[in-house]
Amino acid sequence: MNLLRSRFAQAVLILIVAFVVLKFGIRPAAPWSVLTLYMAIVLLAVLVFVSSDSDSWRDFVWPIHATLVDPNRRLARLVFLIVLPLLFGYYAYTQAAAKPQAPPELRAVHPAPPASIQFRGKEIQITGLDNPLRKDQASYKKHVAAGAEIYIRNCMYCHGDNLDGRGHFAHGFNPPPANFQDPGTIAMLQEAFLFWRIAKGGPGLPKESTPWNSVMPAWEDRLTEEQTWQVIMYLYDATGQHPRRWEEGH
Known part of the structure; x- marks a missing residue:
């Protein structure tokens, strides 16, 4: 009890106790970065606690000081000199060592x-x-105007009001919504x-587009065939892009 x-x-x-609670008492388990942050906060609180007055601080540092200078604790010093470098070396090795990973899967954009x-x-x-x-x-202008209305009502929240893939919800998706302003997107594709x-x-994508399928819903239940073509016309008109023709693909 004196101890x-x-x-x-x-x-x-x-x-x-704090480490055990944070490591094993939280479900789902907290990431290591969060655990480290919380332990740093606990350590800071402990240091504030033990340094609240001079007697408390003296009582806290006495075992450390005695271990470092007391001739009767030479064995303890020797153990620390051996064990601590081994622990730090093992930690550094585990952080730097290559970890087995599954082979990457190529994804067709x-x-x-x-x-x-x-x-x-x-x-x-x-x-x-x-x-x-x-x-x-x-x-033409009537169809583009109708497509613009469809886009604003259904597509803007993800693809953005500037058609740049930076809509309100875009940051929550991986991969992000397509940037239609990018000449590497719709300008490279046929309208079909x-x-x-x-x-x-996304549900209609083939296997080669996995493992990160598009989160875009299937719009055939919400848009008619004409409305789908209209919004496509708007995409090209608003971005100044031109659809790729089929003969260009050969």
């Missing part, structure tokens, strides 16, 4: 579209398909590709 009256023993006991898809019970041939609304040039991606969303 527990020692400020040093009390401090060590508090640190041990723009996977090849299927030859055809089912859209609301109708089979649509994707290969060689052009946007049918572009044939009606007299209604966008139709497929919008209609089927």
Whole structure:
């Protein structure tokens, strides 16, 4: 019991109890960085506690001082001189040593579209398909305006009001929403590709697009065929991009 009256023993006991509680008493387990932060806070609180007055501080440092200078504790000093470097060396080794990892999986950002898809019970041939609304040039502005309304109502929250992939919810997704302003996105794709991606969303992606599938929902249940083509027209019009033509892919 006299040992527990020692400020040093009390401090060590508090640190041990705090570590056990934080390490094993929290579910799900806290990350190591969080555990280290909390232990640093506990250590700071313990130091404040043991240094509250001169007698308490003297009682705390006495075992440390005695271990370092007392001739009768030479064996303890020798043990510390051997054990502490070994512990620090082992910790450094475990942090620097290569850890076994699963082989990386290559992910296709723009996977090849299927030859055809089912859209609301109708089979649509994707290969060689052009946007049918572009044939009606007299209604071009009307279709773009309708597409803008659809985009603002459904797509802006993720893809952003500037179509740059920085919408309100974008930071919560991995991979992030597509940046349509980037010339490496829709400018490299046929409009039929966008139709497929919008209609089927993330659930319609093939296996080569895993393990980070798109979180975009399948819009075929919410948008008609015409509305899907309209929002595609708006994407190209608003960004100043031009869709890739099928003959350019050969």
